Amino acid sequence: MSQNKGKAKIEVIEKYCKGCNICVAFCPTNVLEMDGFVVKVARLEECIKCMQCELRCPDFAIKVHDA
Amino acid sequence: MAYDYEKNIRPGKLPHIWCPGCGHGIAMKGLIRAMDTCGLDKNNTAMVSGIGCASRLPGYMDYCTLHTAHGRAAAFATGIKMAKPEMNVICVGGDGDGVAIGGNHFIHACRRNIDMTYVVFNNYIYGMTGGQFSPTTPTGDKASTTPYGNPDPTFDISKLAIGAGATFVARTTAFHATQIDKLIVQGIKHKGMAVIEVLDDCPTTYGRRNRFRSVVDMMKRLKDIAVPVAAAGKMSPEQLEGKVLTGVLHQEDRPEYCEQYTEVIKRAQAQSE
Ligand SMILES: Cc1ncc(C[n+]2csc(CCOP(=O)(O)OP(=O)(O)O)c2C)c(N)n1
Ligand code: SF4
Ligand code: SF4
Ligand code: SF4
Ligand SMILES: [Mg+2]
Numbered sequence: 001m002s003q004n005k006g007k008a009k010i011e012v013i014e015k016y017c018k019g020c021n022i023c024v025a026f027c028p029t030n031v032l033e034m035d036g037f038v039v040k041v042a043r044l045e046e047c048i049k050c051m052q053c054e055l056r057c058p059d060f061a062i063k064v065h066d067a
Numbered sequence: 068m069a070y071d072y073e074k075n076i077r078p079g080k081l082p083h084i085w086c087p088g089c090g091h092g093i094a095m096k097g098l099i100r101a102m103d104t105c106g107l108d109k110n111n112t113a114m115v116s117g118i119g120c121a122s123r124l125p126g127y128m129d130y131c132t133l134h135t136a137h138g139r140a141a142a143f144a145t146g147i148k149m150a151k152p153e154m155n156v157i158c159v160g161g162d163g164d165g166v167a168i169g170g171n172h173f174i175h176a177c178r179r180n181i182d183m184t185y186v187v188f189n190n191y192i193y194g195m196t197g198g199q200f201s202p203t204t205p206t207g208d209k210a211s212t213t214p215y216g217n218p219d220p221t222f223d224i225s226k227l228a229i230g231a232g233a234t235f236v237a238r239t240t241a242f243h244a245t246q247i248d249k250l251i252v253q254g255i256k257h258k259g260m261a262v263i264e265v266l267d268d269c270p271t272t273y274g275r276r277n278r279f280r281s282v283v284d285m286m287k288r289l290k291d292i293a294v295p296v297a298a299a300g301k302m303s304p305e306q307l308e309g310k311v312l313t314g315v316l317h318q319e320d321r322p323e324y325c326e327q328y329t330e331v332i333k334r335a336q337a338q339s340e
Contacts, residue, residue, distance in 0.1 A: 059087075065069050
């Protein structure tokens with residue numbers, strides 16, 4: 001799954017995501033949300049591309065690309 | 068922008084086996100970035116581990132890898148480095164593997180100051196086998212083998228490494244993700260035994276038995292306990308209570324073991340001529 005609008009493009013590799021919630025909890029602008037056991041990009045327009053979610057994801061499951 | 072980790076990972080190996088929120092994955096990514104930054108040649112770099120959840124790491128990596136016996140990473144790594152001193156040698160393993168069963172090998176590798184980088188993933192527990200207490204489980208905390216609270220005092224792995232003679236010792240946490248690669252880069256570049264302790268979390272066998280209701284609580288704890296060495300100088304003993312120092316804790320120059328051994332070989336050859 002990838003979404004592409006705004007400044008960033010956030011790619012969630014669903015088959016790797018284990019729903020640990022780390023990326024959701026530490027995103028400074030509340031971009032991400034849990035959707036069952038997988039993370040979803042809820043407010044992409046708020047993303048400031050700080051990379052915190054990608055850096056702290058233990059599962060190689062979220063990538064922040066330039067839009 | 069997104070980091071390309073996959074080029075360092077053996078094809079088809081992801082997703083890894085670690086539990087949701089296990090800090091080992093965060094530490095692994097830091098290690099990959101560090102190895103990339105140093106431009107290590109895959110065919111000239113050996114990654115060595117013992118047994119445990121952390122010790123599974125080399126199996127994912129597209130480098131020369133050796134998964135050995137429990138606690139013996141440093142011993143096997145010493146053999147590799149002695150046979151092929153030109154190889155980069157990186158050990159990875161847990162607190163249990165490194166300083167419980169493997170404590171002896173660990174301290175003697177430090178004492179010899181052999182040129183390798185040893186990254187310890189300290190999650191305060193024997194994760195793989197169901198949460199028995201390790202030498203770093205905090206006193207009073209619960210483990211499967213200490214249901215009434217752990218009576219043992221703990222090892223400070225970084226202090227142990229310094230005391231045993233490691234010439235580069237640094238510590239960070241899984242929360243401080245970007246510091247992981249910075250410190251490992253310094254460790255890889257250092258000539259001699261470099262120990263980088265990464266404090267991380269095992270939500271499955273440690274967190275849930277203790278006061279952490281979620282993975283996020285465990286990450287917040289890592290954030291709260293870390294004090295950079297530079298800041299610690301300005302803090303009172305009361306303020307430092309329950310904190311751990313992070314950053315480069317020790318660095319010195321001392322003769323490296325393989326070089327010393329080469330001298331021994333030269334002396335022996337000179338005598339036999
Ligand atoms: C000789 C021997 N003794 C005991 C074990 C069982 N064992 C496997 S992993 C492990 C502890 C691992 O703990 P740690 O190194 O902290 O790694 P973690 O799983 O926490 O990452 C133990 C005791 C073993 N495999 N071999
Ligand atoms: S890059 Fe930063 S702001 Fe954007 S989703 Fe990730 S943590 Fe949130
Ligand atoms: S940190 Fe990674 S594994 Fe955890 S919820 Fe976010 S994307 Fe999924
Ligand atoms: S048992 Fe603990 S150390 Fe092992 S994978 Fe699960 S969370 Fe990580
Ligand atoms: Mg452990």
